[in-house]
Amino acid sequence: MNRWIVSLVLLSPLMLTAAEIEQPGTIELRAAGSLKKAMNEIVESYAQQGGEQIHAQYAPSGLLRKRIEAGERVDLYASANMKHPNALKQANKGGPVVMFARNKLCAMAQPEIEVSSSDLLNTILNNKIRLGTSTPKADPAGDYAWKLFAKAETLVPGAQARLESKALQLTGGADSAQAPKGRNPYAWVMENNRADIFLTYCTNAVLAQKELPSLQILAIPDSLSVGANYGLMVLDNAQDESAELAMYILSHEGQTILAKYGFDAPLL
Secondary structure, eight states, rough: OOHHHHHHHHHHHHHGGGGGGOOOOEEEEEGGGHHHHHHHHHHHHHHHHHHHEEEEEOOOOOHHHHHHHHHOOOSSSEEEEEEEHHHHHHSSSOOOOEEEEEEEEEEEETTTTTOOOOHHHHHHHTTTTTEEEEETTTSSSHHHHHHHHHHHHHTTTTHHHHHHOEEEEESSSSOOOOOOOTTTTTHHHTTTTTTTTEEEEEEHHHHHHHHTTTTTEOOOOOTTOOOOEEEEBBTTTTOOOHHHHHHHHHHHHHHHHHHTTTTTTTTT
């Protein structure tokens, strides 16, 4: 997408509400938890170039959407799917949604589990294998796991119901157990042996393996592979500078940082 077209798309909600914006201030950024490492580096790089002060918080995208719907002041929202920001757009809470990154699912496995990408489906269908996922609707990673289960149905009749019933929803929900501050939640879940195999974004798996090197990371076979498109939107009544940060995320510099952390950067 042409840079200037993207700029106009992201700026449009600000143009509509510019008269209401009088005092510049801290940009309130809310982003999916899977973006935390990459987005923190983007924010730091933006600040070094003279950008406005940014207050960033990270959480499952669905929970962030609920907070915005409940009235929390947010300037810029970066979701791990397109569904949540598009829902906010339909509710007239922000401008158009731009896809700014892609991710996909991988499988993490405990070191003692004998599994390969080619026999992953048979392994997770095994009743003895504890399968962990994030929480659907609250965390898009959980929604994508459920999409993988639906694809499994086309390969093994009955697989979808079996996988949905056995999946342990361990992260991303409002009531999920929280990892200690500073710990990767997926590494913490696996370190505490709460699952044998866990389906999450490949970017999450890479970060978890840095904390827990013994973890296995397996690619999802093409027949089951599920990709995630990440959506970016400027909210209504946002600080003027929010669009500048959005453009920085879409710039060569921002996209390069996203790619560094394992995301597909479509605008690079």
